[in-house]
Amino acid sequence: MAQSAIVIKNVGFTYSAIAAHPALKDLNLTIEAGSFVGIVGHTGSGKSTLVSLIDGLTRPTSGTIQVGPVVVSANSSAKELAALRQHVGYVFQFPEQQLFAETVAEDIAFGPTNLGWSDDQIQQAVHDALDLVGLPQSMAQRSPFALSGGQMRRVAIAGVLAMRPAILILDEPTAGLDAASTNQLLANVAQLHAQGTTILLITHQMDQVAQYADQVVVMNQGHLVKAAPPQEIFADPDFLVANHLNLPAAVEINRQLRQVGVELPPTMKMADLADRLAARLGGQKNE
Amino acid sequence: MNKVVFGSYVPVDSVLHRLDPRMKLLMCVWYVILVFFANSLWTSLWLLLGLGFAMVLSRVSFRQYWQGIRPLAWVIVITVVFQILFSSGGRVYWHWWIMSITHDGLVNSLIIFYRFMVIITASTVLTATTPTLRIADGLDWYMQPLKAIHVPVNQLTLMLSIALRFIPTIMDEAGKITNAQRSRGMNFHQGNLFQRVKHLVPVLIPLFVNSFKRAEDLATAMEARGYDPDSPRTHYRQLHWHGADNITLGLMVVLTVILFLIRGGVFALVSL
Amino acid sequence: MNAVTLTDLQYQYPDTKKPVLDGINLNFPAGKWTALIGRNGSGKSTMARLIDGLLIARRGQITVNGIPVTEDNLTKIHQHVGIVFQNPDNQFVGATVADDVAFGLENRQVPREEMPSRIQRALEAVDMAGLSESEPTMLSGGQKQRVAIAGILALRPQVIILDEATSMLDPAGRELVLALLERLRDQQQFTIISITHDPAEMAMADRVVVLDQGKIVCQGTTAEVLRDVALLEKIGVGIPAGQQLRQELADRGIAVPDRYFTVEEMVKWLSQQL
Numbered sequence: 001m002a003q004s005a006i007v008i009k010n011v012g013f014t015y016s017a018i019a020a021h022p023a024l025k026d027l028n029l030t031i032e033a034g035s036f037v038g039i040v041g042h043t044g045s046g047k048s049t050l051v052s053l054i055d056g057l058t059r060p061t062s063g064t065i066q067v068g069p070v071v072v073s074a075n076s077s078a079k080e081l082a083a084l085r086q087h088v089g090y091v092f093q094f095p096e097q098q099l100f101a102e103t104v105a106e107d108i109a110f111g112p113t114n115l116g117w118s119d120d121q122i123q124q125a126v127h128d129a130l131d132l133v134g135l136p137q138s139m140a141q142r143s144p145f146a147l148s149g150g151q152m153r154r155v156a157i158a159g160v161l162a163m164r165p166a167i168l169i170l171d172e173p174t175a176g177l178d179a180a181s182t183n184q185l186l187a188n189v190a191q192l193h194a195q196g197t198t199i200l201l202i203t204h205q206m207d208q209v210a211q212y213a214d215q216v217v218v219m220n221q222g223h224l225v226k227a228a229p230p231q232e233i234f235a236d237p238d239f240l241v242a243n244h245l246n247l248p249a250a251v252e253i254n255r256q257l258r259q260v261g262v263e264l265p266p267t268m269k270m271a272d273l274a275d276r277l278a279a280r281l282g283g284q285k286n287e
Numbered sequence: 288m289n290k291v292v293f294g295s296y297v298p299v300d301s302v303l304h305r306l307d308p309r310m311k312l313l314m315c316v317w318y319v320i321l322v323f324f325a326n327s328l329w330t331s332l333w334l335l336l337g338l339g340f341a342m343v344l345s346r347v348s349f350r351q352y353w354q355g356i357r358p359l360a361w362v363i364v365i366t367v368v369f370q371i372l373f374s375s376g377g378r379v380y381w382h383w384w385i386m387s388i389t390h391d392g393l394v395n396s397l398i399i400f401y402r403f404m405v406i407i408t409a410s411t412v413l414t415a416t417t418p419t420l421r422i423a424d425g426l427d428w429y430m431q432p433l434k435a436i437h438v439p440v441n442q443l444t445l446m447l448s449i450a451l452r453f454i455p456t457i458m459d460e461a462g463k464i465t466n467a468q469r470s471r472g473m474n475f476h477q478g479n480l481f482q483r484v485k486h487l488v489p490v491l492i493p494l495f496v497n498s499f500k501r502a503e504d505l506a507t508a509m510e511a512r513g514y515d516p517d518s519p520r521t522h523y524r525q526l527h528w529h530g531a532d533n534i535t536l537g538l539m540v541v542l543t544v545i546l547f548l549i550r551g552g553v554f555a556l557v558s559l
Numbered sequence: 560m561n562a563v564t565l566t567d568l569q570y571q572y573p574d575t576k577k578p579v580l581d582g583i584n585l586n587f588p589a590g591k592w593t594a595l596i597g598r599n600g601s602g603k604s605t606m607a608r609l610i611d612g613l614l615i616a617r618r619g620q621i622t623v624n625g626i627p628v629t630e631d632n633l634t635k636i637h638q639h640v641g642i643v644f645q646n647p648d649n650q651f652v653g654a655t656v657a658d659d660v661a662f663g664l665e666n667r668q669v670p671r672e673e674m675p676s677r678i679q680r681a682l683e684a685v686d687m688a689g690l691s692e693s694e695p696t697m698l699s700g701g702q703k704q705r706v707a708i709a710g711i712l713a714l715r716p717q718v719i720i721l722d723e724a725t726s727m728l729d730p731a732g733r734e735l736v737l738a739l740l741e742r743l744r745d746q747q748q749f750t751i752i753s754i755t756h757d758p759a760e761m762a763m764a765d766r767v768v769v770l771d772q773g774k775i776v777c778q779g780t781t782a783e784v785l786r787d788v789a790l791l792e793k794i795g796v797g798i799p800a801g802q803q804l805r806q807e808l809a810d811r812g813i814a815v816p817d818r819y820f821t822v823e824e825m826v827k828w829l830s831q832q833l
Contacts, residue, residue, distance in 0.1 A: 042729070042731060043699065043729045043731070043732075052466065055470050057466050057469060057470060078474075078476065082472075082474060085469070085470060085472060086472070088470075089470070090467070090470040092463065092466070092467045092470075095467065097460075097463075097464070097493055097496075097497050098464050098467040098468065098489075098493050099493060099496075100488065100489045100490075100492035100493050100496075101489075110468075110471055110472075110473075110489065111471040111472050114471060114472030114473050114474070115472050145496065148599065148600055149599055150599055159471060160470075160471065163471065163472065175726070175727065176645075176723070176726045176727065176756075177599070177756070178598045178599050178756045178795055178796060178797075179756060179795055179796050179797035179798070180598060180795025180796075181598075181599070181795075182797075204729050204730050244731060246730050249800035249803065249804075249822070250804075252800070252822065253800065253804060253822055253825065253826060256822065256823070256826040257826055257829060257830065260826060260827075260830040261830065262829060262830055262833050270800075270803050270804055270807055271807060273804065273807075274804060274807030274808050274810075274811055275811070277804075277808060277813075277829065278808060278811035278812070278813055280833055281808070281813050281829075281832055281833070282811075282812070282813065418654065419654075420654035420655075420658070448654060449652060451654070452651075452652070452653070452654050452695065455696045456648055456695070456696070459696075500649075501646075501648075501649050504644060504646060504649035504650065505649050505650065505652070507608075507613055507644070508642075508644055508649065508650035508652070509652060509662075510613060510637075511611055511613060511637060511640075511641070511642045512637070512641075512652075512662060512663040512666060512710060512711075512714070513634065513637045513638070513663055513666035513667055513714070514662070514666045515634075515666065518666070518668075519668060520665045520666055520668060521664070521665050521668050521669060521670060521671055521674075522665060522671065523657070523658060523661035523664065523665055523671065523674050523678075524658065524661075525671065
């Protein structure tokens with residue numbers, strides 16, 4: 001699985017000829033297949049533009065984007081862009097606002113039908129997608145509009161998963177969900193990742209990044225500022241502050257401890273921090 | 288992003304921007320009526336001059352106006368071509384099946400082209416210099432007499448202003464939903480007309496559902512802020528008629544008088 | 560003194576089998592910030608709408624500053640209570656920021672001459688005075704929510720309810736809104752009721768009320784309620800960072816005092832131990 005899923009070379013993007021600032025500037029990024037990438041940055045930093053280029057929803061103004069075997073550039077045809085979309089699934093922010101069909105099953109089948117799959121394949125895809133998001137099969141014949149907000153969101157995500165994308169983009173998938181639904185959804189995503197799907201997660205929740213990502217892409221004002229493993233990104237609180245990012249809770253506590261003279265190695269997850277602290281506390285008790 | 292679309296407001300500061308929206312509404316309607324009184328080259332040029340003057344005063348560049356009008360260019364071109372090919376009279380220059388190019392056809396199409404262009408440009412001058420909400424305020428004022436026959440004018444104009452306020456929001460949402468469905472493999476440019484219409488369903492249904500939800504939220508929020516359709520309300524936005532509005536009114540009279548003088552052949556020398 | 564009291568309150572939506580709120584007895588003390596927490600669908604938003612008279616309960620009683628919430632008192636109740644809703648776009652009525660703040664004043668038939676100064680003061684209170692002529696499409700979600708709060712402040716209410724008002728905002732927007740609420744409580748003694756899933760927002764409140772399936776399962780000071788991590792986990796609401804670490808340490812056999820820890824308190828305690 002060491003091959004690259006996405007290769008972005010010298011990509012620039014400008015919304016229109018008269019827009020004052022380009023939305024993306026000279027961006028280079030390689031994402032390995034099977035990785036879990038957190039894409040972070042303040043609102044308007046270019047995160048959404050970057051992923052809509054990866055999903056072929058729009059053409060780059062300059063540079064090339066390679067996803068699997070497909071390469072697109074400024075003069076690619078609509079067909080080539082559509083080919084890109086076959087490899088990529090994109091769960092938009094508040095995806096439940098895009099449900100339209102009379103039944104849950106019909107809505108989930110929309111993507112596979114567009115791809116021209118056979119009826120059997122489609123049925124199987126709907127069945128599997130419901131399982132993946134943890135919804136009971138009995139829900140298939142209900143109207144999506146009669147479900148709760150959290151269930152609607154999972155139906156919408158199932159609609160993307162049914163297309164069996166090799167790369168899954170999620171834009172703030174947990175916005176507005178309560179803690180229990182958030183944890184369940186992230187567990188589902190982690191499971192997909194474990195099965196080999198490349199995950200691109202856009203989020204403001206640094207704790208989610210610290211918990212799940214193996215690579216972090218930091219965007220600021222249309223520039224890719226840094227792409228590195230989370231250990232490296234979160235080891236530098238000043239860098240995060242400079243890019244308008246919050247610290248994961250464990251990093252924040254670690255930083256505050258340092259200020260009062262307690263030196264600990266960098267930690268990203270609360271559990272790791274607790275391990276380190278427990279070792280020190282326990283160790284002192286024994287002395 | 289900052290694309291000028293037909294009917295959108297261009298926020299710069301100019302004499303025209305500062306005029307009372309009632310004056311600008313009146314001016315626009317008045318001008319459109321005048322266009323139908325232009326019957327010769329010179330009367331047409333005179334009205335064009337008046338429009339050009341207003342465009343210069345508005346400090347909106349001609350390029351921006353053109354960008355606003357361009358989307359309608361096709362409609363104009365098609366209308367003009369039809370007019371050329373299917374009207375008859377006068378000398379025949381070319382003839383094939385039921386189509387012909389005649390002298391009268393050419394003249395008529397020229398007149399239609401002219402009227403189309405100046406009327407669209409004049410209304411673009413109005414919308415470029417007046418925020419839609421101020422136009423609604425102006426309409427509200429002109430509609431006040433209808434209250435006498437129990438037309439709920441205030442509710443109607445509030446409805447209109449809220450509808451206008453939500454147009455960009457809903458356009459934005461339509462774009463997002465379209466992208467989400469494209470991302471799920473929908474191809475808008477494929478298939479015959481029927482299939483293409485069918486493609487609209489996955490966009491329009493969520494758009495409707497969300498708009499109903501929006502309307503419900505909005506109604507609740509308005510009620511929470513004390514809105515009661517049956518109670519009287521005061522008005523924050525006031526319309527102010529200034530000296531410049533009187534001058535504009537005067538200029539419109541001058542424009543009209545001179546137009547009819549040219550029409551009547553008073554400037555016989557000029558109208559040679 | 561209590562700004563809002565709920566007595567034996569029950570509410571059931573038409574065409575449903577079970578009441579969404581049942582047997583609720585609850586007081587919201589004046590000048591305090593109370594966080595209302597619980598899973599989606601636990602009845603929090605219904606409670607907010609009942610307090611403002613947007614829904615009327617057939618069983619039980621609600622009073623706001625001693626005034627019973629009934630059909631006849633709605634105008635008065637809307638004057639005492641302001642609500643900020645979840646979606647910033649769906650409550651922005653005006654064409655510009657100033658127009659939106661004016662909307663409530665127009666409804667209350669405030670004379671035109673008074674409006675500019677009241678709008679100006681309300682916008683200054685939320686740091687939006689510089690954008691009074693901006694249109695909603697030019698504003699961020701956080702800015703729109705601050706305008707919504709200004710619209711409420713201009714009407715001089717006593718109780719402000721936030722119905723997941725920060726849930727659609729980015730962290731920067733959320734922080735500004737929360738800092739503003741803190742200021743309003745501390746400097747102007749507003750009674751604040753905030754419905755939230757955000758552990759940081761819960762931690763800023765004076766009191767926390769936990770709702771589950773239409774019933775109050777726990778209420779008290781923030782320290783009392785957030786101390787019970789097991790309950791929070793069971794109900795499925797978020798746990799503030801300080802408490803998460805306390806729990807993780809306790810799980811590792813460390814003898815951490817059984818009380819509520821903010822991040823700062825946790826850091827202080829740890830630095831004393833190490």
